[in-house]
Amino acid sequence: MERATGEADMHGCEHEGHLPWEHARRRARELGESLPAPVRDLPLDRAMGGVLARDVRALAGLPAFDASAMDGYAVAGAGPWRLVGRHLAGSSGPGVALGPGDAVEVATGARVPKGTESVLPYERARVEESPGSDGSRVSGEVEHGRHVRWSGEETAPGETILTCGHRVGPASLGIAASLGHETLPVFAPTVAIVVTGDEITRSGLPGDGRVRDAIGPILPGVADWAGAQVGAVRYLGDDRAALAEMMTAGDTDVVVVCGSSSKGPADHVRSILAEAGAETVVDGVQCRPGHPQLLARLRNAGAALGTGGPGSSDGRDRPGARGGPAGPENGGESGDTIVVGLPGNPGAAMVAALTLFTPLVSALAGRPDPARVDGRVPVSGKIASHPGDTRLVAVRLDGRGRAVPVGHDRPGSLRGAALADAYAVVPPGRPTAAGRVGAGGEGTDDVELVRLP
Ligand SMILES: Nc1nc2c(c(=O)[nH]1)N[C@H]1C(S)=C(S)[C@@H](COP(=O)(O)OP(=O)(O)OC[C@H]3O[C@@H](n4cnc5c(N)ncnc54)[C@H](O)[C@@H]3O)O[C@H]1N2
Numbered sequence: 001m002e003r004a005t006g007e008a009d010m011h012g013c014e015h016e017g018h019l020p021w022e023h024a025r026r027r028a029r030e031l032g033e034s035l036p037a038p039v040r041d042l043p044l045d046r047a048m049g050g051v052l053a054r055d056v057r058a059l060a061g062l063p064a065f066d067a068s069a070m071d072g073y074a075v076a077g078a079g080p081w082r083l084v085g086r087h088l089a090g091s092s093g094p095g096v097a098l099g100p101g102d103a104v105e106v107a108t109g110a111r112v113p114k115g116t117e118s119v120l121p122y123e124r125a126r127v128e129e130s131p132g133s134d135g136s137r138v139s140g141e142v143e144h145g146r147h148v149r150w151s152g153e154e155t156a157p158g159e160t161i162l163t164c165g166h167r168v169g170p171a172s173l174g175i176a177a178s179l180g181h182e183t184l185p186v187f188a189p190t191v192a193i194v195v196t197g198d199e200i201t202r203s204g205l206p207g208d209g210r211v212r213d214a215i216g217p218i219l220p221g222v223a224d225w226a227g228a229q230v231g232a233v234r235y236l237g238d239d240r241a242a243l244a245e246m247m248t249a250g251d252t253d254v255v256v257v258c259g260s261s262s263k264g265p266a267d268h269v270r271s272i273l274a275e276a277g278a279e280t281v282v283d284g285v286q287c288r289p290g291h292p293q294l295l296a297r298l299r300n301a302g303a304a305l306g307t308g309g310p311g312s313s314d315g316r317d318r319p320g321a322r323g324g325p326a327g328p329e330n331g332g333e334s335g336d337t338i339v340v341g342l343p344g345n346p347g348a349a350m351v352a353a354l355t356l357f358t359p360l361v362s363a364l365a366g367r368p369d370p371a372r373v374d375g376r377v378p379v380s381g382k383i384a385s386h387p388g389d390t391r392l393v394a395v396r397l398d399g400r401g402r403a404v405p406v407g408h409d410r411p412g413s414l415r416g417a418a419l420a421d422a423y424a425v426v427p428p429g430r431p432t433a434a435g436r437v438g439a440g441g442e443g444t445d446d447v448e449l450v451r452l453p
């Protein structure tokens with residue numbers, strides 16, 4: 001087990017119990033992997049990118065009815081054929097039934113009449129009007145059985161089309177819709193986002209002690225990127241009771257609290273967790289910015305402070321073991337809520353979200369961590385290291401794949417993150433000239449990256 005340190009940093013601040021950045025990240029991921037994966041039947045337009053928790057079967061055949069594959073004439077028996085009607089796409093009802101020698105004009109995709117043996121495309125057909133007799137005649141050479149999409153020939157009703165563990169892409173949504181599905185069962189944790197602080201406003205110009213919320217706008221996108229289902233952002237000011245209720249209601253898998261993570265009089269997160277008997281997984285991370293972040297597990301949330309809880313206000317589906325079949329038959333609602341505390345400084349909150357939140361949530365969603373980048377890239381320019389903490393430095397990738405610092409990455413600002421593709425991970429006290437990574441225009445040191453959404 002990694003050791004948290006209590007060393008003083010360059011500013012003389014003690015960080016008792018803070019974990020090294022990469023260990024904190026790993027713990028968040030491992031916590032997500034150790035919990036039962038929450039399964040939800042999501043409407044198709046919300047299931048994109050999800051990992052299937054169950055096999056998906058065809059609810060109808062594909063095609064669902066015998067249909068023409070060409071614009072032309074549905075025919076039965078040998079020609080020439082007597083033209084007895086017309087079927088356009090979308091026409092329903094049985095229509096005429098073809099007997100030997102009959103033809104019906106059909107559009108591509110239209111249901112063909114009962115008795116159809118083949119479709120003769122317009123290009124191969126000759127039509128002769130025979131006024132005064134029994135209508136028009138169609139002639140031409142047909143290949144028996146051709147140009148008809150027979151019901152269920154591609155997929156039979158009940159056939160398994162996508163298996164558990166499949167990652168839902170656009171084509172998966174299309175085929176699921178084709179086969180009659182309205183929803184798909186995917187691993188999808190729910191996340192409640194809570195913004196604290198009496199000084200925070202949601203609109204208008206900041207100033208005179210008022211601060212525009214900059215974290216509420218970023219977190220839904222980050223959560224969605226990691227595979228979560230997010231409700232509306234909640235604004236609680238510095239109301240401790242309201243915050244305690246949100247954190248312990250037990251009606252969501254993850255609660256993210258922005259602000260209130262430090263040591264001021266209005267920083268309530270830790271005391272609420274302590275009162276509710278939460279298990280602290282990470283309390284402080286040795287990184288810059290973003291060190292006052294935390295991760296805690298509230299077992300049987302809802303019962304903890306006597307609020308709602310599973311079975312009362314809970315809208316959760318029952319979870320199944322990840323990778324295995326899901327649904328009530330697996331039993332075992334965990335009732336746990338994981339609380340992620342992010343620092344109030346917006347730039348620090350972004351770093352913290354990629355440190356604890358995305359590894360946790362993506363694991364709960366059965367997905368790879370979207371922020372994770374394998375391999376290392378060279379640095380262009382210079383990046384100073386910190387003696388005790390890992391620095392996360394906003395960089396963009398140039399045309400040669402080098403990480404170029406964009407600046408503007410103070411803890412209170414998202415300007416650097418907005419311009420950047422990723423954070424360069426600069427380990428503490430990295431031993432390069434003058435404590436810097438990279439030199440001149442040619443990076444001499446390679447860095448790991450954490451991708452920004
Ligand atoms: N005695 C100590 N004080 C502080 C420490 C420390 O270790 N000891 N750490 C500092 C660091 S680093 C950070 S980061 C902050 C974290 O504080 P909180 O998480 O409690 O956040 P607040 O105090 O509520 O706010 C900090 C700062 O951020 C602004 N803020 C808050 N929420 C938002 C938002 N949604 N959008 C935009 N800006 C927001 C807030 O107005 C403050 O300026 O603690 C330091 N102090």
Ligand code: MOO
Pocket residue numbers: 287288289290291292343345348349411412
């Ligand atoms: O590290 Mo704080 O999280 O600097 O702003």
